[in-house]
Amino acid sequence: MSVHLPQVRIPATYMRGGTSKGVFFCLSDLPEAAQVPGEARDRLLLRLMGSPDAYQKQIDGMGGATSSTSKAVILSPSTSPDHDVDYLFGQVAIDRAFVDWSGNCGNLSSAVGPFAIAQGLVDTARLPADGMAEIRIWQANIAKTIVARVPMRGGEVQETGDFELDGVTFPAAEIAVAFMDPAAGEGAIFPTGNVIDELHVPGHGTLEATLINAGIPTVFVRADALGYRGTELQEVINNDEQALAMFEAIRIQGAIKMGLVETPAQATARQHTPKIAFVAPPARYSASSGRVVEAEEVDLLVRALSMGKLHHAMMGTAAVAIAAAAAIEGTLVNQAVGGGEREAVTFGHPSGTLQVGARATREGAHWHIEAATMSRSARVLMEGWVRVPWTP
Structure with a gap:
């Protein structure tokens, strides 16, 4: 019936x-x-x-x-x-x-x-x-x-x-948007307490990663450590099942290391967080619209995955994480922009560029981000x- x-x-x-x-x-x-x-x-x-x-x-x-x-x-x-x-x-x-x-x-x-x-x-x-x-x-x-x-x-x-x-x-x-005190919990910008951690990923070896919780929990790795340049567009990653499986394996280990989950099965079921992104120094590339982004236009390149696929531009919450990580010396994101103190960066993503801002201060053993800002519509x-x- x-x-x-x-x-x-x-x-x-x-x-x-x-x-x-x-x-x-x-x-x-x-x-x-x-x-x-x-x-x-x-x-x-x-x-x-x-x-x-x-x-x-x-x-x-x-x-x-x-x-x-x-x-x-x-x-x-x-x-x-x-x-x-x-x-x-x-x-x-x-x-x-x-x-x-x-x-x-x-x-x-x-x-x-x-x-x-x-x-x-x-x-x-x-x-x-x-x-x-x-x-x-x-x-x-x-x-x-x-x-x-x-x-x-x-x-x-x-x-x-x-x-x-x-x-x-x-x-x-x-529309200007400010994400106030974007880290989750007191002193929890870096859940492990480190600006760089080692992730042991079964089948893929050991990778350096910055695990940050600002805007949204995010796992940053270096593009060159994965064989990429940071200029890739969606089809390069999303049409490669082995690449998607590798990124998911890294994301799962990052989720466990950050204390978001206890088991790989729990991480697989919770695809929205953490995000995973790979970063690289500036380079010339063609965006998905066909517009050429010159290396001089950006401070770094970032590609991020959401729900198991490379994002066509950049998730807003991941942009907050990029701003926070870029402002803190020693992170992989900060290294990609050339190090030093940064209160604003412009990064290249598959659709073009985006400027984000954040100011980091250190309070004892912990970092603090008062606000991360960006413009949207x-x-x-x-x-x-x-x-x-x-x-x-």
């Missing part, structure tokens, strides 16, 4: 934030069973995105079949007087029935402020009719503060403009209702 699930109709907004896209919800608009964390909410978001999909296309859902486009955001008025809105992010797996709530999406963070303003979640007394609205965001996944500066015009969010972001075809209005793509075959 066939089962006929009802189509649930839920108010939603489809937004681009940075180089990612996601479905945004107000918590109060979700079905009652999905307003609390748990199995019902996860089932709703999985079916919404069209996961799990053995074809890995997410045709029967809102997902775009990449890690950058299989994302959900849930917002609510903040319970803290120091914040305007509480922001919860879910990375929805494509081929598995799993929603990862362990980290943030730095790119979609730039869309949180505009959505919160449009949905009336921000006190109107704090919003200028024209000028810059400073939105204080509580990132609930990682218990951190994000401050977004959102341009306003005529009492509404200004979305269009001339700010260009590599990885996004069309210009838009610039955001835009509403569609708003209305999503329909999802689902029952509590």
Whole structure:
């Protein structure tokens, strides 16, 4: 006997934030069973995105079949007087029935402020009719503060403009985003206490790695140690199953070394964190758009993997990790930029370049990053209702 699930109709907004896209919800608009964390909410978001999909296309859902486009955001008025809105992010797996709530999406963070303003979640007394609205965001996944500066015009969010972001075809209005105190936990920027560790990776030998927890837990390795130049585009890595298996093996050992998991099986199930990236000194290369990036334009090259694939640009949270690691002498990222003290770097990624900033200070045995900053843009793509075959 066939089962006929009802189509649930839920108010939603489809937004681009940075180089990612996601479905945004107000918590109060979700079905009652999905307003609390748990199995019902996860089932709703999985079916919404069209996961799990053995074809890995997410045709029967809102997902775009990449890690950058299989994302959900849930917002609510903040319970803290120091914040305007509480922001919860879910990375929805494509081929598995799993929603990862362990980290943030730095790119979609730039869309949180505009959505919160449009949905009336921000006190109107704090919003200028024209000028810059400073939105204080509580990132609930990682218990951190994000401050977004959102341009306003005529009492509404200004979305269009001339700010260009590599990885996004069309210009838009610039949104400056500051990730405050981005390390997770006191003194935990380097979970092992070292700026460089040795990772013993079965089948691949021993590699030097910088294991940093800023923005999102990230494993940095040197490109040349893996036989790469740091100029690679997506197809070079993503069409090479052996390369993907190697990066996953490194990521798994990094996750264990950082204390995020205890076993390889746990690391395999938790693909969203940590990220893995490889770095190299500046070099000339052609970005995926065909634009030539000259070596003189960048301080270093970085390529990063998300959800098991090389990212088409750079995850926002990984950009925070890059900024923090570049600012701290001795890390592999700092070595790639030539060493010394750095408060801002421009790095080359597959789609072009990005400038990020961070200032590091040392407090006893621990490093501290007050804030990591970058500019992104955001835009509403569609708003209305999503329909999802689902029952509590």
